[in-house]
Amino acid sequence: MDVILNYLQYPFVRYALIVGVLISLCSSLLGVLLVLKRYSYIGDGLSHVAFGAMAISAVLHMTDQKMFVILPLTVAAAVVLLKKGRNAKIQGDAKIAMISVSSLALGYLLMNRFSASANVSADVCSTLFGSTSILTLTKGEVWLCVILSLLVVLMYVLLYPRIFAVTFDEDFARASGMNTDLYNLLIAVITAVIIVLAMNLVGSLLISALVIFPSITAMLVCHDFRSVTILSAVTSVGCALVGMLLAIVFGTPVGSTIVLCDLIIFALVYVISLIRGKGR
Amino acid sequence: MNKRVLRVVKIGFCLLLFCGCGTKKDVSAVPEETPETVNEEVSETEEDEMTDLTFMSGTALYSMVLNMVSDPVHYDGQTVRVRGYFAEGKDADGNTVYGCVIPDATACCQQGFLLNLTDTEYPESGQWFEVEGTFRYRLKEFSTDIILDDARIIRVLTD
Numbered sequence: 001m002d003v004i005l006n007y008l009q010y011p012f013v014r015y016a017l018i019v020g021v022l023i024s025l026c027s028s029l030l031g032v033l034l035v036l037k038r039y040s041y042i043g044d045g046l047s048h049v050a051f052g053a054m055a056i057s058a059v060l061h062m063t064d065q066k067m068f069v070i071l072p073l074t075v076a077a078a079v080v081l082l083k084k085g086r087n088a089k090i091q092g093d094a095k096i097a098m099i100s101v102s103s104l105a106l107g108y109l110l111m112n113r114f115s116a117s118a119n120v121s122a123d124v125c126s127t128l129f130g131s132t133s134i135l136t137l138t139k140g141e142v143w144l145c146v147i148l149s150l151l152v153v154l155m156y157v158l159l160y161p162r163i164f165a166v167t168f169d170e171d172f173a174r175a176s177g178m179n180t181d182l183y184n185l186l187i188a189v190i191t192a193v194i195i196v197l198a199m200n201l202v203g204s205l206l207i208s209a210l211v212i213f214p215s216i217t218a219m220l221v222c223h224d225f226r227s228v229t230i231l232s233a234v235t236s237v238g239c240a241l242v243g244m245l246l247a248i249v250f251g252t253p254v255g256s257t258i259v260l261c262d263l264i265i266f267a268l269v270y271v272i273s274l275i276r277g278k279g280r
Numbered sequence: 281m282n283k284r285v286l287r288v289v290k291i292g293f294c295l296l297l298f299c300g301c302g303t304k305k306d307v308s309a310v311p312e313e314t315p316e317t318v319n320e321e322v323s324e325t326e327e328d329e330m331t332d333l334t335f336m337s338g339t340a341l342y343s344m345v346l347n348m349v350s351d352p353v354h355y356d357g358q359t360v361r362v363r364g365y366f367a368e369g370k371d372a373d374g375n376t377v378y379g380c381v382i383p384d385a386t387a388c389c390q391q392g393f394l395l396n397l398t399d400t401e402y403p404e405s406g407q408w409f410e411v412e413g414t415f416r417y418r419l420k421e422f423s424t425d426i427i428l429d430d431a432r433i434i435r436v437l438t439d
Binding site: 003006007010012013132135136138247248249250251252253254 | 335336337338339340341342343344346347350351384385389
């Protein structure tokens with residue numbers, strides 16, 4: 001406990017914990033929607049787009065204003081990926097895969113050839129695996145994360161019934177007069193915002209875990225939308241906090257440690273649910 | 281509608297509980313626990329103003345040093361004690377320069393300080409050691425040198 005208190009004297013540790021809690025809360029809310037809409041892997045695709053956009057901002061010497069490049073590009077990609085075209089020539093999963101690998105390749109190529117930084121491997125390592133990004137946030141980035149996270153939570157709470165309707169039965173929602181395209185667009189924007197924020201926490205390759213694990217874990221225990229959402233949020237925030245503290249104290253990479261905590265909780269809940277299932 | 285607003289207020293309040301404001305004083309706060317040192321010349325006043333990073337894990341230390349290097353103005357003049365490995369090289373003018381290099385936990389990223397050493401005996405390159413000096417920065421045309429001035433080697437680490 002003394003060791004943790006020692007670390008808490010430093011602002012960068014406090015910033016990391018605040019932002020980590022907010023990001024994990026938002027990603028768990030989003031995760032429930034994406035898993036139910038069968039878009040679990042979209043987080044991965046969008047995070048690669050964000051990585052490509054980050055490389056573009058570095059090439060343009062806009063690393064201090066990188067959010068102005070990353071957010072619009074990621075939102076645009078999210079809209080394209082979540083748009084359901086009945087006559088689309090390329091289907092959803094193929095679209096995700098194509099955009100994902102193209103952005104990753106383009107991003108790495110740009111960083112390698114035109115990077116403004118002397119240490120490309122460090123930049124790539126930190127961006128892809130989130131080794132220390134969350135511990136090196138500036139005050140401005142912390143405020144941006146806080147404001148965007150609060151907006152996401154507010155939107156989720158205020159539009160909960162409509163999001164619920166669009167998620168469970170989009171055709172029925174459309175038939176009952178709801179503007180489903182608008183809400184799908186909103187979900188796409190929220191997804192993009194959270195993915196961009198979550199890159200700081202776990203890196204772009206590990207974002208899917210942050211989105212999927214808490215939701216699936218909650219779905220093993222609860223069976224209604226509200227309970228799943230609440231338990232998912234609790235699991236996600238708990239794992240993020242424990243993971244970050246373990247990483248700081250024991251010197252392990254932050255992103256991987258958080259994901260491992262999520263995995264362990266999922267495995268425990270899965271085994272318990274199996275045992276309980278056999279007992280009945 | 282009232283219920284919904286109440287729910288929003290409750291969530292907002294809960295989120296605010298996590299927020300806290302840091303002060304500049306916090307940055308230089310000294311962890312009470314300091315490691316055993318060989319050099320006994322450090323006065324108590326110096327100890328009070330020192331930023332001791334020797335208790336930190338690899339991940340936290342690397343992040344702290346990266347923050348110091350990114351925002352050197354904030355730390356200028358502070359006495360810093362840190363562990364890293366010794367490095368020796370040449371600058372653009374061919375002068376020999378010494379450094380303390382701090383890698384991250386996975387050793388894919390590194391940060392460090394140039395050392396303006398008061399000692400005449402140096403460790404071998406790659407040798408881990410503990411050093412203490414005054415944090416200074418020097419703006420150059422395309423970069424910034426981060427220096428531990430009046431640096432003293434506290435001890436060489438064997439493991």
